[in-house]
Amino acid sequence: MSEQHKKLGALLKLERERQGLDLEDVSSSLNIPEDSLQKIESGDQEGLPSPLYFDLFAKSYAQTLGIDFQATMDAIKDELAGAEDLSSQPGDEPTAEIATDRPAPRAQPSASEGDKDQKSLKKFLYIAGAFVGLFIIFMIINQIFWSGDSQDNEHVAEEPATTVVEDDPEPEPQEDTGGAAFDWDVPQYEPPKDLELTLQARSESWGAVVADGDTVVYRNLTIGRLYRATAKHRMRVSVGVPSVVTVTLNGQEVDLRRPSGRIYDVLIDQLNVESIVSGADRAAQIEKANATTSQPNPAAATGGSQP
Numbered sequence: 001m002s003e004q005h006k007k008l009g010a011l012l013k014l015e016r017e018r019q020g021l022d023l024e025d026v027s028s029s030l031n032i033p034e035d036s037l038q039k040i041e042s043g044d045q046e047g048l049p050s051p052l053y054f055d056l057f058a059k060s061y062a063q064t065l066g067i068d069f070q071a072t073m074d075a076i077k078d079e080l081a082g083a084e085d086l087s088s089q090p091g092d093e094p095t096a097e098i099a100t101d102r103p104a105p106r107a108q109p110s111a112s113e114g115d116k117d118q119k120s121l122k123k124f125l126y127i128a129g130a131f132v133g134l135f136i137i138f139m140i141i142n143q144i145f146w147s148g149d150s151q152d153n154e155h156v157a158e159e160p161a162t163t164v165v166e167d168d169p170e171p172e173p174q175e176d177t178g179g180a181a182f183d184w185d186v187p188q189y190e191p192p193k194d195l196e197l198t199l200q201a202r203s204e205s206w207g208a209v210v211a212d213g214d215t216v217v218y219r220n221l222t223i224g225r226l227y228r229a230t231a232k233h234r235m236r237v238s239v240g241v242p243s244v245v246t247v248t249l250n251g252q253e254v255d256l257r258r259p260s261g262r263i264y265d266v267l268i269d270q271l272n273v274e275s276i277v278s279g280a281d282r283a284a285q286i287e288k289a290n291a292t293t294s295q296p297n298p299a300a301a302t303g304g305s306q307p
Contacts, residue, residue: 008076
């Protein structure tokens with residue numbers, strides 16, 4: 001019985017009790033004996049035929065409770081490894097120092113350091129000289145342009161300026177209606193309502209719902225139990241046996257089946273929710289499937305075969 005499996009079993013038991021589930025419910029849902037589930041919760045690997053059985057049963061158990069099995073095992077490993085590192089760190093060993101009255105020798109600059117200083121000084125002088133040269137060139141160009149502009153301005157000043165004044169007609173006064181002619185009937189913005197979905201199985205099936213990126217339902221559906229999911233923006237729905245599962249969206253029963261008869265990774269968002277509730281989305285899918293299947297086969301029309 002390892003510490004890792006004991007921690008995993010304790011976590012599964014805690015989550016089951018938090019959800020208010022009995023071992024009998026989980027056992028009937030997974031078709032796993034209750035005594036095997038008890039041994040998983042206690043972390044008893046030796047109580048099962050082999051460690052492989054323990055991992056398989058524990059993974060199914062975790063998925064039923066909505067827990068990521070692999071991520072949880074990795075987190076437990078990291079926690080145990082961190083505890084071992086803290087316990088195995090050696091203490092600080094005292095270091096002995098030898099006192100002496102002799103003054104420490106002064107570090108003398110090496111020949112390589114002197115060469116580096118000379119190179120840095122030369123580099124600085126080159127950069128400073130380049131900046132001075134660029135500044136002189138800029139001043140010469142600026143002087144040339146300014147002298148040319150001043151001469152052009154003198155020629156322009158010598159020519160007499162003529163001004164043409166036109167009589168602009170006075171604008172007619174506009175009557176102030178106080179905004180009465182403006183259409184102020186602007187509807188107020190209302191944020192979209194949340195997407196509400198329910199699943200209820202009449203026979204054995206499974207379902208998965210991901211709402212706004214979070215997995216809300218991922219399990220075998222208990223017959224007669226109502227599963228709810230809410231999302232603000234979007235959700236994806238998959239159902240194992242659509243014919244035995246009742247699906248409602250925003251309080252109205254809907255048919256999410258595609259022309260193939262499956263409900264797999266169906267996207268519902270604020271843009272298509274109205275068409276799904278009204279049935280327009282399913283009608284469009286059926287019409288598209290019929291149009292695809294009704295297209296003539298060129299090979300059949302010509303009596304040949306397609307390449």
